[in-house]
Amino acid sequence: CEAMAHELRLPLVRMIDGTGGGGSVKTLETMGYTYVPMVPGWEHIVTNLETVPVVALALGPTAGLGAARTVASHYSVMVKGLSQLFAAGPAVAAAIGETVDKEQLGGTEIHCRNGVVDEEVASEAEAFAVARRFLSYLPSSIDSLAARTPCDDPADRCEEALLSAVPRDPGQVYAMRRVLAQVFDHGSVFEMGRRWGRAVITAFARLNGWPVAVLASDPSYLGGSWEAKTSEKAERFVKLADQFRLPIIHLVDNPGFMIGADAERAGTIRYGVNAMNAIYRARVPLASVIVRRAYGIAGSAMSNAERFQYRFAWPSGDWGSLPIEGGVEVAYKSELEASADPQAHLAAIRARLNKVRSPFRSAEHFSVEDIIDPRDTRPLLCEFADLAWARLSAGRA
Numbered sequence: 001c002e003a004m005a006h007e008l009r010l011p012l013v014r015m016i017d018g019t020g021g022g023g024s025v026k027t028l029e030t031m032g033y034t035y036v037p038m039v040p041g042w043e044h045i046v047t048n049l050e051t052v053p054v055v056a057l058a059l060g061p062t063a064g065l066g067a068a069r070t071v072a073s074h075y076s077v078m079v080k081g082l083s084q085l086f087a088a089g090p091a092v093a094a095a096i097g098e099t100v101d102k103e104q105l106g107g108t109e110i111h112c113r114n115g116v117v118d119e120e121v122a123s124e125a126e127a128f129a130v131a132r133r134f135l136s137y138l139p140s141s142i143d144s145l146a147a148r149t150p151c152d153d154p155a156d157r158c159e160e161a162l163l164s165a166v167p168r169d170p171g172q173v174y175a176m177r178r179v180l181a182q183v184f185d186h187g188s189v190f191e192m193g194r195r196w197g198r199a200v201i202t203a204f205a206r207l208n209g210w211p212v213a214v215l216a217s218d219p220s221y222l223g224g225s226w227e228a229k230t231s232e233k234a235e236r237f238v239k240l241a242d243q244f245r246l247p248i249i250h251l252v253d254n255p256g257f258m259i260g261a262d263a264e265r266a267g268t269i270r271y272g273v274n275a276m277n278a279i280y281r282a283r284v285p286l287a288s289v290i291v292r293r294a295y296g297i298a299g300s301a302m303s304n305a306e307r308f309q310y311r312f313a314w315p316s317g318d319w320g321s322l323p324i325e326g327g328v329e330v331a332y333k334s335e336l337e338a339s340a341d342p343q344a345h346l347a348a349i350r351a352r353l354n355k356v357r358s359p360f361r362s363a364e365h366f367s368v369e370d371i372i373d374p375r376d377t378r379p380l381l382c383e384f385a386d387l388a389w390a391r392l393s394a395g396r397a
Helices: 002-007 027-031 042-051 065-071 090-096 102-106 124-136 160-164 176-183 228-243 261-265 268-281 296-300 324-331 333-338 342-354 359-364 374-393
Strands: 012-018 054-063 075-079 084-086 119-121 190-192 200-207 210-217 248-254 286-295 310-313 318-320
Touching: 002 042, 012 065, 054 065, 054 124, 065 084, 075 124, 084 102, 090 102, 119 124, 124 190, 160 176, 160 374, 176 200, 176 210, 176 248, 176 374, 200 228, 200 374, 210 228, 210 374, 228 248, 228 268, 248 296, 261 268, 268 296, 286 296, 286 374, 310 374, 318 359, 324 342, 333 342
Parallel strands: 012 054, 054 075, 054 084, 075 119, 210 248, 248 286, 286 310, 286 318
Antiparallel strands: 190 200, 200 210
16 A cells, blocks of 8 residues: 555555554564564655655554554544544553553653644544645645645635734734634635644645745634744744745744743754754745744744745834844843943833834834735735745746
């Protein structure tokens, strides 16, 4: 089956329940000898990951090679209460002194939140449904292009609600998923990996029928800051979009990489740079919309700054190397220490800086390509999708 998927360039769906490995310790008596570990046919799994969409559905306890086949996919699904996934089951874990049941060892509460598996669903029927929908956005292989679908949602639709989507108070959050629903074709947004790396939303969607890959900040989690898992999720998704030649839309509200001791211990900067590198390596067309914040190295990962920038900003745009709220005390430390009234002096500095932080000043100096009415986001992105797919259809990735 694995060889057939590669040879005929067919999407592959694995339905996995069990170990699928080389047998138990008991097989040693039957064989009469032990074998050096190897996985026959694993080269087909590697080749398929490089050439065709691969979906894995864990439909029961999956251990060892079954677990490996689940995660060796572009999209993996577990059924809550029915599926568990582990390198070795509870009986083997007991040998190292851990007494746990299957759910405690490898249920959806663990693996759909640590990024091992992309999706948690309520039933097998739902698992089959999300598999079909995932595949509907992708081509059959890297040798073809994804299909455009009929669309009755006007490309020039403008949503009044977008005018008030971003709160005027920079400390307040808002629902980015609601923004996605208003910008992309009605009912077309298909999110994957919602339960892990939660500061970024990764989804497929359509613009005037054209399939696109969507990265969007989620300010309701860590303010949208990229920590290690978020960066890992963004990297993986960008590579998937680039591999199957889907244009990328990036809706940006990123205050930077997560800071603090926990973030440093998690290796945030390494994962963050890997995500940025994936964006720079991507060859597919990319359009970014700065919805609110774009700060620091993480903010600069919105796109490849060395290429042509197909980029828009909303009037709520707020950007720089470091947020004013957190950077004033550092930048003006000596000045504040010398002041007779540091708090009053700090307030005066902030007032001066706030006068120059308007996004329109950046636009006047050509630092951003265009500041748009948020209601025009959909029409402009539909125009981008037409241009991007014309380029892809001409055979230029």
